[in-house]
Structures are given as structure tokens and as C-alpha cells.
Amino acid sequence: MRPVHYLAVFIPAAVVLEIAHAAPALVFSAAALGVIPCAAVMGESTEHLAARTGPGIGGLLNVTFGNAPELIIALFALLEGLQEVVKASVVGSVIGNVLLVLGAAMVVGGARREKQTFSRTAANAQSAMLVLALAALVFPAIFQLIHGGGLPSVGEDRVDFGSDLEKLSFGVAIVLLTSYGLGLLFSLRTHRSVFNPYGDEDQEDGAWTMKRSIITLAVSAVAVGLMSEVLVGSIEDASKDIGLSQFFVGVFVVAIVGNAAEHWVAVLVAAKDKMDLAVNIAIGSSAQIALFVAPLLVLLSFVVGPDPMALVFNGYELVGLLFAVLIANLVTQEGESNWFEGVQLISLYAVIGLVFYLA
Numbered sequence: 001m002r003p004v005h006y007l008a009v010f011i012p013a014a015v016v017l018e019i020a021h022a023a024p025a026l027v028f029s030a031a032a033l034g035v036i037p038c039a040a041v042m043g044e045s046t047e048h049l050a051a052r053t054g055p056g057i058g059g060l061l062n063v064t065f066g067n068a069p070e071l072i073i074a075l076f077a078l079l080e081g082l083q084e085v086v087k088a089s090v091v092g093s094v095i096g097n098v099l100l101v102l103g104a105a106m107v108v109g110g111a112r113r114e115k116q117t118f119s120r121t122a123a124n125a126q127s128a129m130l131v132l133a134l135a136a137l138v139f140p141a142i143f144q145l146i147h148g149g150g151l152p153s154v155g156e157d158r159v160d161f162g163s164d165l166e167k168l169s170f171g172v173a174i175v176l177l178t179s180y181g182l183g184l185l186f187s188l189r190t191h192r193s194v195f196n197p198y199g200d201e202d203q204e205d206g207a208w209t210m211k212r213s214i215i216t217l218a219v220s221a222v223a224v225g226l227m228s229e230v231l232v233g234s235i236e237d238a239s240k241d242i243g244l245s246q247f248f249v250g251v252f253v254v255a256i257v258g259n260a261a262e263h264w265v266a267v268l269v270a271a272k273d274k275m276d277l278a279v280n281i282a283i284g285s286s287a288q289i290a291l292f293v294a295p296l297l298v299l300l301s302f303v304v305g306p307d308p309m310a311l312v313f314n315g316y317e318l319v320g321l322l323f324a325v326l327i328a329n330l331v332t333q334e335g336e337s338n339w340f341e342g343v344q345l346i347s348l349y350a351v352i353g354l355v356f357y358l359a
Helices: 003-019 024-053 055-066 068-079 083-110 120-146 163-190 210-241 246-258 260-271 275-301 315-331 339-358
Strands: none
Touching: 003 024, 003 210, 024 210, 024 246, 024 260, 068 083, 068 210, 068 246, 068 275, 083 246, 083 260, 083 275, 083 315, 083 339, 120 163, 120 275, 120 315, 163 275, 210 246, 246 260, 246 339, 260 275, 275 315, 315 339
């Protein structure tokens, strides 16, 4: 048993604190810590699964299970009408995966190596999907500005943008989901060899069976989902107790906690010089958030919550998305990385954090 597994004690502790109506900051902290061991177990099972399926499918399964908490958190926030918090967490996930997760993976993986290599074709394909997503996510805001409207301000819970933007957001969501589905067809079927340079024939000694890996992933995802539900219930009051805005908590704290599984796994596999899987997880998770989670939340908002959610982000979020996507394309162009590139990514993430903290 690894030391990180002992943090599992915070899973029941968070539930008990929630039932006992303890201070929101305590509940929030316990739930956040409870996510970490679940993420560690997800990392182990994903690594074993990738040894049998290849980095493409292994990465896809990891980001799918890893983004489940993000979706659960957002669903509860939609029910409460906290649409701007939902959009903040979406932006935070994209920025965090591209800058923090990929940066940390490059630093840890490249610490004792001159450079690491990965499939440029696979990484560029996912980065290209991110560019598409960026354009689709930006145009509703442009539509709003051209027609004389304003962007949402920091601190708002929900903004009524009118039926035109709601219809536009609905159409954009359909296009993004279609693109995501075709992307899966591209990576898992028609161009499977590009995303899976090795498969069953290159398994590691002691690798878990497919059944054990998938069951472990599923159980871990359920545990993370439970912790996410507790987080949602305490986020509003906890943010007040610790003196942070809901905007900052949504973009950074919730996004980091909600994507803890990808954070752990990407760094873990990068340390073992498996940068194909690390890049697939970091860039792939951002692409899945932008192309699948965000549009799915838009469609769900027409069913749950007080009003449909329009895909109109505030100015800080738009600029953050722009730089994150540009960086994702730059660092994947050559198909190789080093520790200093990772430092630069983390530095940019820290700068954006300072700006958002003071926003």
C-alpha cells in the first residue's frame, strides 16, 4: 500500500462531517483530500489498462472516468442555478490540464532525462480539436458583443442572455458533440494505429487483467463522484469562510480537485517515460471537457436548473482559454519535451492564477 492510499480515511470523514453539518471549510477540505487516494487508484488501474490497450484507449478511458467528477459537480451546480460557476469550472479544467498537468508531467518526466518524445501526429490531432472547440466557445461571446450586449461579470451566479443566445448555444453544443463523436471514430477505429503505437503484444509483467482494471476504474470513479457531491454542497459557504471568490474556486480549486485523477496519472506515467500516455491524458482531457462535457452541460441545462445555460464566458475566461489552446499547439508541434518547457507551462498557470485571484 502506498502512502497516498492512507488518505482514504478522508472519504468517510467527509461524509460524517457533511452529515454532522460541520464547518463548510472542513467539509470541503476533507472531500478534496478524499479525492486524492481515489485518483491514485484510478492511476494504477489506468496504467495497467494502457499496457494492454495502448496509450490512446488507455488515455481515453482515464479522461472519461477522470472527468466524471467534473460533470457531477457541474450538474449539481446547474440544479442550484450557479451557471457561471459551471462555466468557470469548465474553463479551469481546460487551462489546468494544458498548463498545470502537462507542465508537471514534463517537469517530473524530464528531470532526469535530456528530452522525452511522444507521437506528434496524435498530439496534434487532439490539439486541433481544441482549436475547433475554442472557436466554437468564443463565437457566442462575439455574437453577444456585436449585438450590443455585455459579457458576464466576475461574481455573478447566472445571467439571462435571451433566447437567441440560448438557441445559438444549443446549436453549438450539437456541433461540438458531433465533432467529438467523429474524433472518437478517428482515434479508435480509422486511425487506431496512430494513437496506439503498442498494444497487447507489449504488455508489462504483472499487468492487471482488463476486467480488474475496468472494475477498479469504475469503483474509484464512484468514490470520486461521492466526494464531488459533498464538495458541491459546501463550495458556496466554504469559499466565503476561506475568503476566496466563487469564481476563483470554480476555475482553480474545483477544477484541480475534479481532475485530480488525470493530474496524478499524467505525472505518474511521465515519470516512467510514457509521454504518449501523459500527453493523451492532458490534452485529451481538455479536448473532452471542451467538446463533450461543456456542450453536454448546455443540453442538460435545458432540462435541469432554472434556465438554459448560454455559452458566453467572461473576459478573463476567454483570454485564459485562448492562451491555453495556443500553448497546447505550440508544445506538441515537435513531438518532444523537456523539463524547462514544463516549468514555462506551470509559470503561465501561476500568472493566470494571480490574475484570476485579484479579478
